[in-house]
Ligand code: ATP
């Protein structure tokens with residue numbers, strides 16, 4: 512669960528897949544981007560654009576190193592999401608993902624078998640998803656889009672694109688591109704993945720010393736008597752937004768999602784930084800030439816970034832200056848990502864007296880409640896306390912999730928409610 516990736520070089524088993532993913536994204540996204548923006552229609556939500564790549568190339572697709580097929584799903588919907596609601600600069604987006612064909616692979620941190628890849632600058636994550644998750648995202652895309660539009664400060668995963676690559680022997684890989692909640696420039700000292708369930712929700716404390724960056728769970732949070740240190744203002748905002756987000760997730764009947772909480776202790780700073788650039792740049796496994804390219808971690812500040820932005824005709828000329836680029840991507844327009852990309856802890860007077868920054872988001876939101884889960888519910892329901900196990904129906908899941916998240920905030924009553932044995936109401 513530690514967010515350290517391995518750079519994928521040409522000899523890596525997944526190099527071809529990565530190359531195909533990035534080539535497909537580059538061509539598909541820039542083709543959509545080249546057209547004049549127009550309002551969305553209902554057909555846009557079900558649109559699929561197909562591309563066929565080969566080593567020769569044709570009028571639609573330039574020649575590529577390998578033969579493969581690529582599908583871009585609902586490109587106009589994702590374009591609107593990226594530009595109008597997620598505040599992404601189109602040139603930055605393409606550049607971060609495809610300027611250099613290097614991703615780092617995190618492997619499969621969860622039980623689901625999904626693979627995670629970071630863009631070179633760590634701003635974006637590519638997650639391979641199961642076909643059922645892919646179908647589910649398409650089916651809820653109208654509701655997801657409406658929620659993002661009406662909730663600019665939502666904590667729900669930001670999906671920037673949904674694609675599929677098909678390799679010559681027919682293997683199909685679906686994937687989404689989403690935001691990395693954790694910043695490239697700050698060390699995350701503690702990580703929790705919280706669901707509001709206690710059954711099986713513990714990372715063994717005994718193993719923490721050996722793996723200080725392991726992702727901890729609900730019971731670790733409770734046993735360590737943690738709380739989110741937020742003053743009345745931020746507490747009220749966060750509670751209100753989480754409630755709205757949980758309502759949407761209940762409405763689309765999804766479950767199994769969690770609140771990811773990353774904590775950066777400002778006093779500890781970044782000295783223990785093993786996660787990002789230091790490791791990459793000095794990784795002896797990486798040939799020297801590639802090491803140099805990994806130094807441009809703020810992709811947007813490299814000469815290529817400026818060139819790309821000029822070529823794509825950035826609407827705001829101010830963005831072309833170095834200064835304007837520095838705070839790019841910290842998402843200062845988003846309340847919960849306003850302090851160095853996260854949310855700074857505050858005291859009861861709402862002042863920044865506490866030296867902590869939280870990085871928060873609701874992740875893994877593509878598991879619908881049917882088939883597998885209802886079976887699991889049946890079997891686990893026989894043995895454990897029904898309310899504490901994680902596969903409960905989506906409305907119960909959402910309510911339990913939200914009441915737990917209220918409880919973990921300072922003044923949220925977590926201290927008393929979690930002792931001696933926390934039971935959600
Ligand atoms: P499972 O279904 O078994 O929970 P999964 O493969 O669906 O696993 P996720 O739950 O989405 O995986 O994520 C696994 C871990 O990867 C998270 O606990 C978190 O540490 C990290 N992670 C996932 N999404 C993000 C993100 N957007 N930003 C930063 N880290 C993330």
Ligand code: CA
Nearest residue numbers: 621767769875
């Ligand atoms: Ca998960």
Ligand code: CA
Nearest residue numbers: 621623875878
């Ligand atoms: Ca999952």
